Amino acid sequence: MLWRFRICGPKLHLNAPMNSTTTSLLLLCAGLAWLPSTLGPAYAAETPAATAAAANARAVTAARAFLDTLDAPMRQAAVFAFRDEAQRQRWSNLPSGLYARKGLRLGDLKAPQRKAAMDLLAAALSPEGYQKVVGILEGDETLRGGGPGGRLIFGRDEYFVSFLGQPSTTEPWSLQFGGHHLALNLTWVGDRGTLAPSHTATQPARFTLDGKTVRPLGKETDLGFELINALDESARKKAILGAQFRDLVLGPGQEYRTLVPEGVPASSLTEPQQKLLLDLIHQWVGILPEAAAAARMAEIRATLNDTWFAWSGPTRPGSAAYFRIQGPAVFIELAPQNLGGDPTQHLHTIYRDPANEYGRKWWKP
Amino acid sequence: MAPRLGHALLLLGLLCGLLPRVSAHRLEEVLQGALIRIEPDRIHLELDLTPAVATVHRLERDLNPNRDDLISDPEAAAFSRTVAQRLQLRVDGRSIALRRVHEAVPALDALRDGDGVVHLVFEAPLPRLEPGEHRLEWHNGYRPGPSVYLTHAVMPESPEVRIRHQERSRDQRRHRIRFSVSEATTDLRPGTPSSR
Numbered sequence: 309m310l311w312r313f314r315i316c317g318p319k320l321h322l323n324a325p326m327n328s329t330t331t332s333l334l335l336l337c338a339g340l341a342w343l344p345s346t347l348g349p350a351y352a353a354e355t356p357a358a359t360a361a362a363a364n365a366r367a368v369t370a371a372r373a374f375l376d377t378l379d380a381p382m383r384q385a386a387v388f389a390f391r392d393e394a395q396r397q398r399w400s401n402l403p404s405g406l407y408a409r410k411g412l413r414l415g416d417l418k419a420p421q422r423k424a425a426m427d428l429l430a431a432a433l434s435p436e437g438y439q440k441v442v443g444i445l446e447g448d449e450t451l452r453g454g455g456p457g458g459r460l461i462f463g464r465d466e467y468f469v470s471f472l473g474q475p476s477t478t479e480p481w482s483l484q485f486g487g488h489h490l491a492l493n494l495t496w497v498g499d500r501g502t503l504a505p506s507h508t509a510t511q512p513a514r515f516t517l518d519g520k521t522v523r524p525l526g527k528e529t530d531l532g533f534e535l536i537n538a539l540d541e542s543a544r545k546k547a548i549l550g551a552q553f554r555d556l557v558l559g560p561g562q563e564y565r566t567l568v569p570e571g572v573p574a575s576s577l578t579e580p581q582q583k584l585l586l587d588l589i590h591q592w593v594g595i596l597p598e599a600a601a602a603a604r605m606a607e608i609r610a611t612l613n614d615t616w617f618a619w620s621g622p623t624r625p626g627s628a629a630y631f632r633i634q635g636p637a638v639f640i641e642l643a644p645q646n647l648g649g650d651p652t653q654h655l656h657t658i659y660r661d662p663a664n665e666y667g668r669k670w671w672k673p
Numbered sequence: 674m675a676p677r678l679g680h681a682l683l684l685l686g687l688l689c690g691l692l693p694r695v696s697a698h699r700l701e702e703v704l705q706g707a708l709i710r711i712e713p714d715r716i717h718l719e720l721d722l723t724p725a726v727a728t729v730h731r732l733e734r735d736l737n738p739n740r741d742d743l744i745s746d747p748e749a750a751a752f753s754r755t756v757a758q759r760l761q762l763r764v765d766g767r768s769i770a771l772r773r774v775h776e777a778v779p780a781l782d783a784l785r786d787g788d789g790v791v792h793l794v795f796e797a798p799l800p801r802l803e804p805g806e807h808r809l810e811w812h813n814g815y816r817p818g819p820s821v822y823l824t825h826a827v828m829p830e831s832p833e834v835r836i837r838h839q840e841r842s843r844d845q846r847r848h849r850i851r852f853s854v855s856e857a858t859t860d861l862r863p864g865t866p867s868s869r
Contacts, residue, residue, distance in 0.1 A: 400788075402787060402788070406726065406786065406787035406788065407787065407788050408786075408788065459726075549841070550840065550841060550843065551841035551842065551843055551844075551845045552843050552844065552845070553823065553845075554821045554823075555704055555706075555821060555823060557706065557823055557825055561721075561790060562706075562721075565708060565827055566827055566828045567708075567825050567826070567827055567828070568825070568826040568827065568828055568836040568839065570839060648701075
């Protein structure tokens, strides 16, 4: 939203005679003209903090609307104390049947409740983030009936929603949403929001839904290949690690660890290559509403020179390759899962913020 | 069997064969993730073993030798020592013995349900390393069955140690780390991260 101001009083000509009263009125109008309009739609002066606060407010409104659809026992099952560390770290890439989540299962909700839950996600995430989540859920839906046995349970019913703390525009609160191949941990403290840490994954990586091709992690892989292939030979050689990475190093459960950075430092990349790197990072950070994402990206940009990019595997687009981005304000991995099927169809990723996991520096545990 | 039912079953069987194999997660391998922290006077190694559902029984042989389905503290400690014996560590060409520090072993039920990570912590004390360049090599020889290996250095706590280069075998069972040690200093870096 841009600043908007209104001129009060009649339009003045430059040669209009001025007396002290007129001057005072003009000065008053000029002063008032810079104030945000409070009439009609909210054209409030929107600083980044104000827009981020508005994003939190939208999420809070939608969260409360969802909670209002629940009876007391369901509300109790959905909302945990904000400082419940066990629940904070209760997330996984594993499907139901192998991992027991808490909170409310989408499959146990009535239709209006499920709609409210999806409305909450739409309000709490960016449009692209919401589409990614829907893509991951629909991808999991294709696994129903194709699993190796009755123990594993797939599908969009097996995603859980829960809260840490009460949704609030002033007090810290978190929204947890996840299931197989998805764990979003969205923490808000006033006008500051983070999704760190969160896990996105997909299998299959490409499928058709309503006649359209869906690739929930398509941009992540495409930009990764674009970046590695944009590097000159010397930089590419530094970026490529010799070993095979068959899984995430700091996946679910690997909290508060700092690896020694490897690969090529962003400080040695050209400006277009750095932009590509930032665009790639934005595929994770941008799951947040844009105002909150902008603040996180600013932190990452400020520490870009200390950020590294590493790669493992072939560089031909479409191959099964691993990459890692590591800096003071960001840690991302993408790892194809070589489990007997086509590893390019089964991708796991992790997004972390080494400086601020779960927004901890904002609420100081 | 009625012909219609037989045809239906045949069709179902064909369809099952045609369905893409869904291997949504690791079913047949143990994931072994190692993190190594180098300090001037010791090496700290943490090893997480995540058995897939189909491989738990292999770990159980080592974890619960008396087969009573309960992993006692002595059994957990013995398991840790068994694993330590399979890990080879060398610093500047000299073999260094890893000793167990701590282990966190979930209940067998959790492991069998696929919700469990065996967390082992080892340390190897060193005579204080002289300032200069050094190298560490380690080999993960623990193989309870098909395994996937990851190994990585984490940031040292001491500002005197600087990791220069890491090299791994393709399967990540072998890991070579070049590092340097500077003169002991009282200039402590604020907020140095630790591996845990």
